[in-house]
Amino acid sequence: MPSDTLVQEPAARPPDAAAPPPGIISVQGLSKTYAGGFQALKNVDLEIRRGEIFALLGPNGAGKTTLISAICGLINPTTGRILADGHDVVRDFRAARKKIGLVPQEISIDMFETVWATVSFSRGVFGKPPDPAHIEKVLKDLSLWDKKDAKLLALSGGMKRRVMIAKALSHEPQILFLDEPTAGVDVELRRGMWDMVRGLRASGVTIILTTHYIEEAEEMADRVGVIDKGQIILVEEKTALMKKLGKKQLSLELVEPLARLPEALAGYDLGLENDGRRLVYAFDTQGERTGVTRLLRDLDALGLRFTDMDTKQSSLEEIFVSLVRKTP
């Protein structure tokens, strides 16, 4: 068979409209063993979609920072391959790194520089020509414009954190890593940061964040990945995950408090709260039958009446804790 037929075959194939767009980051078979012999990442495969907010969750020491550092080309993988917007982060480090902005956990800035100087300098590090208009926009977006001439040592902790973000955005990256962006930040500022991150996504930046505040992932993420002991144990759309693994709770406020659960209700996953005044029923939202109708009928038959009822979906935090607890 002539070799040119083989070469031409892929080009002749019509483009597959149904194929998903290639991930902006592609991690394939990534393992990392540190010099002391500790294996921090074990055969990690991960695709980050263009334009999404991806939350990477995991307990302390799970390997989150190691994974981010490997994607940013700061540590060398032991095995595996990582592409950032098509560039191999090891072989084509400079091109890959240009696409990425990294906001590390620790604040590392020259305290005697001004905000303007430090952010402008960062842009130059990535070989980009000066662009005062871009720096101005970044500082304004981060509510730092009125502090542009202030020295960093004169800023609050929250402002310093925003300067770190401004530095990471100075070279117009398409991918932004936020490692614990709101650690130690007060609630109000945290909400401000969330708005800012959403604004970045709206402008087309892909965002990967790690967080210990599961509420943060619940609030912002399009997809969630859970890493534990160096392995990705789950990647899922946040809403699908919450539907799939979430439990619902039905709470009934009883007219007459109960000292204990009646025998006739032993078949239900029930609990008593508030000195027997509240009956709580946990049920699976995925199940074909929730059992709610049957329970209400049984309560009626027992003459148990209630004044109010309420349902609650379990939070991402509860789901996360149960996932991480399960792995050996």
Ligand SMILES: Nc1ncnc2c1ncn2[C@@H]1O[C@H](COP(=O)(O)OP(=O)(O)OP(=O)(O)O)[C@@H](O)[C@H]1O
């Ligand atoms: N340079 C290093 N040499 C040896 N072991 C390391 C090194 N850096 C990290 N580790 C180990 O690798 C594991 C993963 O660490 P990593 O910092 O990636 O976890 P993490 O998920 O980011 O944790 P945290 O949430 O606490 O920041 C930990 O057990 C850590 O002690």
